[in-house]
Amino acid sequence: MNRFAVRFTYLLPIEGEPIEDGVLVVEDGRIAAVGRWGEVALDGANVIDTRPSVGLPTLVNTHTHTAMVAYRGLADDLPLFKWLEEYIWPAEGKTVSPEMVRLAYRLAVAEMVSGGTGAINDMYFFQEAAAEVLEEIGFRGVLAEGLIDFPTPSFGKPEEGIRIAERQLESNGRYRYVRFGVALHAPYSCSEALLRRGHELAKHHSVPLHMHVAETEDEVRQITERYGKRPVEFLDSLGLFEGVHFIAAHSVHLSEGEMRIYAERGVNVAHDPESNMKLASGVAPVPDYLRLGITVGLATDGAASNNDLDMFSEMRTAALLHKVVRMDPTVMDARSVVEMATLGGAKVLGLDSLIGSLRVGKRADFIAVSLDRPHLQPIYDPYSHLVYAAKSSDVDWVFVDGRPLKREGVLTFVEEGEITEMGERLRRMVLRALR
Amino acid sequence: MNRFAVRFTYLLPIEGEPIEDGVLVVEDGRIAAVGRWGEVALDGANVIDTRPSVGLPTLVNTHTHTAMVAYRGLADDLPLFKWLEEYIWPAEGKTVSPEMVRLAYRLAVAEMVSGGTGAINDMYFFQEAAAEVLEEIGFRGVLAEGLIDFPTPSFGKPEEGIRIAERQLESNGRYRYVRFGVALHAPYSCSEALLRRGHELAKHHSVPLHMHVAETEDEVRQITERYGKRPVEFLDSLGLFEGVHFIAAHSVHLSEGEMRIYAERGVNVAHDPESNMKLASGVAPVPDYLRLGITVGLATDGAASNNDLDMFSEMRTAALLHKVVRMDPTVMDARSVVEMATLGGAKVLGLDSLIGSLRVGKRADFIAVSLDRPHLQPIYDPYSHLVYAAKSSDVDWVFVDGRPLKREGVLTFVEEGEITEMGERLRRMVLRALR
CATH class of the missing domain: 3.20.20.140 (Metal-dependent hydrolases)
Incomplete structure (x- = not known):
């Protein structure tokens, strides 16, 4: 069984109120527990600490x-x-x-x-x-x-x-x-x-x-x-x-x-x-x-x-x-x-039985937005920051089905140099077609 | 004399047309030369290569x-x-x-x-x-x-x-x-x-x-x-x-x-x-x-x-x-x-005699936006990308008066941990006042 926990400064389950110092426990790709740090049984799960951060669904x-x-x-x-x-x-x-x-x-x-x-x-x-x-x-x-x-x-x-x-x-x-x-x-x-x-x-x-x-x-x-x-x-x-x-x-x-x-x-x-x-x-x-x-x-x-x-x-x-x-x-x-x-x-x-909120039993699809950025300080309300101040570049962790697709700010499925290479190949295809 | 050059994939002088493979030479905080790579005399200036990138004024x-x-x-x-x-x-x-x-x-x-x-x-x-x-x-x-x-x-x-x-x-x-x-x-x-x-x-x-x-x-x-x-x-x-x-x-x-x-x-x-x-x-x-x-x-x-x-x-x-x-x-x-x-x-x-465009004689206030990001690929037009696709987080270099304030994506004047500490101090001041 693949089991781990992720800790956030603010955790937004979406269905329900924000949890300060929140933790999410993931088991085999699904959400096994959601709650306050210290109030959720970790049972020895490895903990990823994303703080200072806001956690929310993908x-x-x-x-x-x-x-x-x-x-x-x-x-x-x-x-x-x-x-x-x-x-x-x-x-x-x-x-x-x-x-x-x-x-x-x-x-x-x-x-x-x-x-x-x-x-x-x-x-x-x-x-x-x-x-x-x-x-x-x-x-x-x-x-x-x-x-x-x-x-x-x-x-x-x-x-x-x-x-x-x-x-x-x-x-x-x-x-x-x-x-x-x-x-x-x-x-x-x-x-x-x-x-x-x-x-x-x-x-x-x-x-x-x-x-x-x-x-x-x-x-x-x-x-x-x-x-x-x-x-x-x-x-x-x-x-x-x-x-x-x-x-x-x-x-x-x-x-x-x-x-x-x-x-x-x-x-x-x-x-x-x-x-x-x-x-x-x-x-x-x-x-x-x-x-x-x-x-x-x-x-x-x-x-x-x-x-x-x-x-x-x-x-x-x-x-x-x-x-x-x-x-x-x-x-x-x-x-x-x-x-x-x-x-x-x-x-x-039509996927809300699987994703879209952080509820026990749903798939572990969630992200962590890092708050250690000048444009996200100070913080009074995590919802406000997500909408009015955060940028996509503040997303440091992305999990889909419990698998990390972005880890500490780095995409897990992309090789060094691959982005510009893909861009250049597409650009050449398109420019050739329009010539 | 402090002299260096910066190379970009596209250089936008603002007054004038974009320069592909452009270079900017800086001398004692002012712009000494602007042009195409290979056509501008570098005279042994140290070259900062920001490519793939777009260069423009701050x-x-x-x-x-x-x-x-x-x-x-x-x-x-x-x-x-x-x-x-x-x-x-x-x-x-x-x-x-x-x-x-x-x-x-x-x-x-x-x-x-x-x-x-x-x-x-x-x-x-x-x-x-x-x-x-x-x-x-x-x-x-x-x-x-x-x-x-x-x-x-x-x-x-x-x-x-x-x-x-x-x-x-x-x-x-x-x-x-x-x-x-x-x-x-x-x-x-x-x-x-x-x-x-x-x-x-x-x-x-x-x-x-x-x-x-x-x-x-x-x-x-x-x-x-x-x-x-x-x-x-x-x-x-x-x-x-x-x-x-x-x-x-x-x-x-x-x-x-x-x-x-x-x-x-x-x-x-x-x-x-x-x-x-x-x-x-x-x-x-x-x-x-x-x-x-x-x-x-x-x-x-x-x-x-x-x-x-x-x-x-x-x-x-x-x-x-x-x-x-x-x-x-x-x-x-x-x-x-x-x-x-x-x-x-x-x-x-009222500062356009000093800054705002990359013209010889003006102060060396300019930035480099990195293009090696998925949302900036492919690229057909640097102006389009700056307005419709780039984010502030794509700015990797910032020079004011020829001095680097951001270098390879990192602020030169901020210490590790200082951002959240400043934010936390401001937050406490404000919350105390509103109590």
Whole structure:
């Protein structure tokens, strides 16, 4: 039996109050005990002392396109369609392959673990190649091939995409860290037939159905013109929210009535504040979602429109953005934001029975944020520091399933020099394609 | 003669185009040469190779209350007046002293240098204690005692504040890194007499006049009720912008006419996007300021309302915020934002003949951002990475006046364990005061 304990200055179990001088006991990858130092039986467990530190669950990134790190900073500050048509689509068309996906995932997981993320919900291509990387590292992911009515790097016609998705769904259970779901790209890029087919597939396999919904005003206009209904009304009229665990990314432009549809149907929202800012899509009405009891998680979106996969930055932005948009400094308080990034995210992925809070019996997925940094001193409230002052670089320990992926500030699965080498290989691939 | 060279993957002189494989030669604290590696005569200078890296000038924080790091995270997510009246003012009243200022400055400068900042514009109390710390470390500051019509920790009546300011101004020239200026707190907290007196003082001593202006809608309402004019109109009617280098912090709520007053009078703006978001003050019309040719620098404000002094975070937020507020992804492009944080800031402080760009003859104030991090790979455009992906923790080298304040990621002026010890001392002071 593999048994050890980790000690923190503040331990945030998320479900329950912060524990000063807290300790977590891990047994065979699961949480065996949580409590105050001195009050928890250690039974000779080896103790890792991370103090001065804050301990909390790993962060959950509820919507990303991981492999797009390959295009990080390739083009910015452009109108959306110029950006897509002149840079992103040509680059994707010529570079996305299983080899590129493996390489980009490896680089991206290094970035995500480094910043305390331990699980993602991902929509992209060649997701079996991605799954290999996640399994090898031991990093959790809900992955799905992005179904769409246009030719993609991994399939030409939507039926081929469906066949890939079916193959992936049938392989569920073979993986320890990966679960395949179903992803439909968006209301404007999928036909009614494809939407219904994707929904059936998710329902039949009891897996999450992941989709971009109401990201831009343009989408709302297009869908309203085409179907006489707004995007969420339209999807609801097709029964797309029924009988499945639905993950709606973005959800920036919803009417009051559409929000009520989300609440009634139990739709889960992946909130991407930085991507929505950078692409000038708008600000999602997250305080209203929370008021209506809708489950919300945080997300980075892909690194082509962010340009990082940093959940600490996303927490901070979420807390600040809604305050100024609502002109109310009390909305999106620090504790709510930390909950959104951990337990909220786990719920969005449908993994909250396993991760998202530090409760006995859950998997040992947790991080330690070191406080011995000038920007984290003095400290009065650990929640405040996590949201308003900490950076991803303050994460010194990351455990997934009780295994250390970052130890004393160093990634355990990356070789010296490997980061820049991977970056350089991706850069050459992309520049060659655009030439 | 102290002579050395520093080599970078990309060198951004700010005035001029990026230099690939660039080198900077430093001689007795000033920039002696800038160019491509192999094209610049090194004459046997010792070479520091920071590659893979981006080199650029130190960042300039144009508005802060440095010592307020003592109250970092003491209270958040509260309505403005509850925050001030129940937490900040009581804590300040009982804790601000020369000893506290020295301690807080030391901690804050460690934070700022760590994140690549090399110069600040500061309004607070006991600024001679602050000056000692900046001189000892070798960090640039324009400092001023905040003049106001209420009792403060350093003076009871405004005339006493004026006397302190006069004493400080007369000591100008004795310092290498510090310059004392004049600070008037705000239009609503200073009488007309005090405003005129502060202006005279700044004009007489040819130093910057620093003031909070039009930070909140409430201020606009108050000033309009009291004087029948909006804040900038009111200050202009007193002649406050004439004959001085005026630094207007915040400047969130200006009419079109008030913006034209700024443009005509050459008023400099310190833009604090994160503080304005956290306190729900609003969004300053910075794209309009730039269109009108107004000089704008970036700023963090104090760490009680931010909660850090991180200029990388401020660059990113500035770029993202204005895009979503204007619903235009092309505003506040990465290059403009980096210029604002460097040369723009130096202009705001009136120090652009010395710092803010890497030009032969200027002081050797520059930083190296390391690119061997997963979130900075691959790289296509150094400006994009600085704004949209880099973090303050990526700054591995900081030079001010040719002296290294951070070397290979380690602060040169801080002892092991000193950070948490300083934080703990400040924490105890504050908690004792609030008890």
